[in-house]
Amino acid sequence: xxxxxxxMLNQGLFEDQEMPSQLGFYSFxxxxxxxxxGCQQSLKAFNIPxxxxxxxxxxxxxxxxxxxxxxxxxxxxxxxGGAQLLSLQxxxxxxxxxxxxxxxxxxxxxxxxxxxLGVSAMKMKKIKARRKVRExxxxxxxxxxxxxxxxxxxxxxxxxxxxxxxxxxxSYYRCTQDNCRVKKRxxxxxxxxxxxxxxxxxxxxxxxxxxxxESQAPSHLNNFFW
DNA sequence: CGAATTTGACCAGCGC
DNA sequence: GCGCTGGTCAAATTCG
Numbered sequence: 001x002x003x004x005x006x007x008m009l010n011q012g013l014f015e016d017q018e019m020p021s022q023l024g025f026y027s028f029x030x031x032x033x034x035x036x037x038g039c040q041q042s043l044k045a046f047n048i049p050x051x052x053x054x055x056x057x058x059x060x061x062x063x064x065x066x067x068x069x070x071x072x073x074x075x076x077x078x079x080x081g082g083a084q085l086l087s088l089q090x091x092x093x094x095x096x097x098x099x100x101x102x103x104x105x106x107x108x109x110x111x112x113x114x115x116x117l118g119v120s121a122m123k124m125k126k127i128k129a130r131r132k133v134r135e136x137x138x139x140x141x142x143x144x145x146x147x148x149x150x151x152x153x154x155x156x157x158x159x160x161x162x163x164x165x166x167x168x169x170x171s172y173y174r175c176t177q178d179n180c181r182v183k184k185r186x187x188x189x190x191x192x193x194x195x196x197x198x199x200x201x202x203x204x205x206x207x208x209x210x211x212x213x214e215s216q217a218p219s220h221l222n223n224f225f226w
Numbered sequence: 227c228g229a230a231t232t233t234g235a236c237c238a239g240c241g242c
Numbered sequence: 243g244c245g246c247t248g249g250t251c252a253a254a255t256t257c258g
Binding site: 159170 | 247248
């Protein structure tokens with residue numbers, strides 16, 4: 001069964017390195033099985049399966065906070081309310097995200113071609129590369145008893161970390177598909193442990209491991225921000 | 227026994 | 243420059 005059955009709705013944050021203008025928030029209508037057109041396209045770009053998208057997040061503020069660096073998190077918390085976040089797109093409070101986008105744009109193609117390197121050099125390069133390249137990210141919050149939502153892809157856990165000011169550890173997963181560099185982070189909200197924050201980073205280069213039918217797509221739209 | 231997960235160590239980036 | 247923090251690695255451990 002779907003692990004998203006208890007999910008609420010339906011807001012989140014994404015950033016797109018190729019289309020910085022699409023950094024922003026989306027919001028779904030709670031009664032729709034799938035969000036409106038604009039969101040659908042973006043979700044598709046991120047390969048977020050409709051099954052998950054329909055169950056996506058319930059708190060815009062917290063969706064943003066979950067992926068913001070600590071300092072900005074504090075700024076956001078102290079200066080903004082949820083409603084204001086809807087128009088946050090180019091405000092100073094989300095410079096962190098714009099910074100990421102800019103970094104992505106300026107550091108394209110900085111890795112690859114390890115073939116002729118020795119082991120240690122390769123390792124070093126890997127280590128250096130691991131922070132240089134920022135993939136587009138998409139995060140949302142879902143109410144769920146289980147941490148890992150069934151999104152149709154196969155993930156391997158590669159790390160777990162206790163993050164500051166939270167009692168729940170953050171888990172790090174990588175897509176198991178060869179050559180697919182998509183990662184996701186999963187953590188529970190400190191203020192409400194029933195809520196799971198999932199952040200996807202990167203785009204899948206393949207289809208989900210179990211077939212999700214191609215989408216269904218209602219074409220009406222409403223309640224769509226960015 | 228191979229695959230997946232756990233966990234401590236390491237490293238880079240950021241803020242002070 | 244230094245300490246703190248988040249992200250990743252990889253050896254050890256657990257699971258199926």
